[in-house]
Amino acid sequence: MAINNFSDHTLLTHDQHDDKHQGAVTHPIYQNSLFTFDTVEDYEKARETLVDSYLYTRGNNPTVKILEERIAALEKGEQARCFASGMAAISSAILSTVQSGDHIICVDQAYGPTREFLSEYLTKFNIHTSFVDGSSIEEIKDAAQHNTKLIYLESPTSLLFELQDLTACVSFAKEIGAKTIIDNSWATPIFQKPLLMGVDLVVHSLTKYMSGHSDVVAGVIVGSKELIYSINKNEHLLLGGILSPQNASLILRGMRTLAIRMEQHQKSAFEIANFLEEQPFITKVNFPGLPSNPFHSLAKKQMSGFGSLLSFETALPYEVVREMVNSLRLFRIGVSWGGYESLATLHRKNDSNTPVVRLYIGLENPEEIKADLTAAFQVLVQEQSLG
Ligand SMILES: Cc1ncc(COP(=O)(O)O)c(C=O)c1O
Known part of the structure; x- marks a missing residue:
């Protein structure tokens, strides 16, 4: 062949x-x-x-x-x-x-x-x-x-x-x-x-x-x-x-490991995206793999799978979200993506006040990634209850 x-x-x-x-x-x-x-x-x-x-x-x-x-x-x-x-x-x-x-x-x-x-x-x-x-x-x-x-x-x-x-x-x-x-x-x-x-x-x-x-x-x-x-x-x-x-x-x-890495990245990305979608303070999860995503049907037409860089939006104040990102332990704060390690960055959507958290899901155990996110989200829960 x-x-x-x-x-x-x-x-x-x-x-x-x-x-x-x-x-x-x-x-x-x-x-x-x-x-x-x-x-x-x-x-x-x-x-x-x-x-x-x-x-x-x-x-x-x-x-x-x-x-x-x-x-x-x-x-x-x-x-x-x-x-x-x-x-x-x-x-x-x-x-x-x-x-x-x-x-x-x-x-x-x-x-x-x-x-x-x-x-x-x-x-x-x-x-x-x-x-x-x-x-x-x-x-x-x-x-x-x-x-x-x-x-x-x-x-x-x-x-x-x-x-x-x-x-x-x-x-x-x-x-x-x-x-x-x-x-x-x-x-x-x-x-x-x-x-x-x-x-x-x-x-x-x-x-x-x-x-x-x-x-x-x-x-x-x-x-x-x-x-x-x-x-x-x-x-x-x-x-x-x-x-x-x-x-x-x-x-x-x-x-040499690209194909198997992408399979694992995709699997973890789905787990994390589904988990994020369940969080009450998250208004939008930007990941075309989710059936609720407006680009999902186009994605199914022209792609055969999904990368593990995704983002979410929330109506909470930028400063509060920054505290949450600061409290992540498995996610390092840094630009770029595509390596083995999970990363997070904080942005403002189209220069508005809406915070967008970009997460790169690395090759760590997805259950441990979820546990890290759950612990960090406590910052938001506490803020909400104080507010
Ligand atoms: C989508 C995308 N394209 C291109 C680039 C530029 O690549 P490089 O940093 O290798 O010059 C980046 C870098 O972050 C990127 O995220």
Whole structure:
């Protein structure tokens, strides 16, 4: 069976062994900046096929390439290109689709620095972005201009977990001659394969679930040979935000357990989301896996499972909720997510006064996570009874 036809579980754990390395069970880390040649002719041949050959590690490196092939196979893309961070991948993917004078449509709940790149950085190149409620295809359509060249999606988003209808977005983008990019970090290719729905480029913060151990910052773009070829030649090689071979090796190691980690994350997320829904002071649980969630039926259509980053809203004052978050013991307070450890952050919903607590459910025992939350919620109960 061709390697790319294997299931995700097998793809992640089955290495093709390289005869040159004495059957070493893991791939070696090619920790070299350049590659040398026996003859000038060989060197010249490598230069001719610069994007595909091993000449210099800013262009290609065998360890990074193994990771790129693995991610491309998982996402069902033709090729992938890794970067030094999720933001390096996101900014490079966006830059590869637009020119000065173009217009972009982006979902208004996209990751903050992505929004900042679009709304503040790109304006100096006369590239302007309209931010829309991504849950409404009508809003997306209404925002289109004659020069719209990109629709940027993040589904689900990473604070309120809102979805976009990917098939509808892709079909509209094709109608107006625009490209589509999606940030797929939350669902991972285990639970969502946007290229199969016609999206042009998938981006990931590999920092999150894909590496899975909170020890690497990295990113990737996946898509067709043609689009990745152009990104290789331009944004990857010229801007130079490349992934190091050491980090590629760490990500390959983390990815061996991606499928089983995602199964456990999903299982725990359901337990915690159901538990949160029962709490009287919680007004809303933002988790598309819950049947009560407005995005649930769309989620069932375009995803095969759910990540474990979720949030809840309450009408209680921000300061009281802050005390509750401070009293959590298993949840550390910190940005990012996707590692083994549970995390919590406190936000204000759309700059209003409504507190939103974002919880990342790690790999701890879900019963112990619930016990920790129950103890912390006592702060709210006490406050309510005092009030
Ligand atoms: C949804 C999402 N996309 C992209 C990024 C950026 O990734 P990185 O921090 O690897 O640059 C993040 C980081 O938190 C994120 O949460």
